[in-house]
Ligand code: FES
């Protein structure tokens with residue numbers, strides 16, 4: 744089968760891959776690069792479990808074909824830690840009990856990161872609106888919102 748050469752910058756590392764023309768970014772990350780933090784749930788762009796940052800913007804990796812993001816910088820949850828130190832959002836999610844099964848968590852944290860990167864001190868209503876793009880079946884959202892709020896105060 745014909746494959747396409749794609750270069751990406753994933754978590755600050757350059758990678759060059761031969762991918763199928765219809766391979767999704769989620770498949771590339773999980774199956775070729777063993778970055779399994781992004782999860783596959785709906786595969787329809789509805790839930791946000793597969794969210795990663797593409798050039799700093801949260802995007803549904805189940806809907807993106809890898810050749811479409813040739814040359815892009817991709818950030819996954821695995822790229823947030825600084826050495827052994829968790830990102831402040833990861834720390835706050837843990838401390839606030841904003842993680843239960845964890846299936847939504849990487850998408851939630853990356854969505855929150857993009858918000859705080861563009862607005863360090865968002866209003867609560869902005870946090871609620873932004874985080875409503877991602878579905879969580881476990882926590883009821885309260886603790887997720889609290890974790891993002893807590894991080895924005897630091
Ligand atoms: S798996 Fe991509 S949005 Fe649900």
Ligand code: FES
Nearest residue numbers: 843844879880881
């Ligand atoms: S923690 Fe289970 S879906 Fe959010």
